[in-house]
Amino acid sequence: ATVSEPAQKCCTENIQPFLTSILEELMGPVSSGFTEVRSLFDKEVNEIIQNFQKTNDTTKLKENVDQLMKLPFNSVKMEPCYLKVNLLQELLQDLKSRFKVYHIDFVVQRTQNLMQELMENAVYTFEQLFSPSRQADSVKIATTIEKVKLRVLK
DSSP: OTTHHHHHHHIIIIIHHHHHHHHHHHHHHHHHHHHHHHHHHHHHHHHHHHHHHHHOOHHHHHHHHHHHHTGGGOHHHHHHHHHHHTHHHHHHHHHHHHHOOOOHHHHHHHHHHHHHHHHHHHHHHHHHHHGGGTTSOHHHHHHHHHHHHHHHHO
């Protein structure tokens, strides 16, 4: 009871007025990172489509889809996504001094984990939606892959 009123007053005067601007500032790198995840998924699926259109090889298609399933764990390909979020380090340093925000590395790492999780969900959903169509006519496969990709991105 003794702490509640001063704590509320402190939050109302020293933190709440800045929350909107802080959130906007932090969302820039986060949004960039998630946009990069989306772009990477789109690019990888487009490569699968192009490779299949060149070869019409369903065995190679299966290998490419299997590679896509490993994408969230491919640190080299995911690195550009993670780098976008590293800008949070700088932004959070300012917050650390102004608002005593600690565990900056945890915030960045958790955001990167969420990006990886999003990619895992995207490739899993792609595989689940595409799997029944894998045995279809080879003329329709590229179109089906494109439709599944658009559905996942939606």
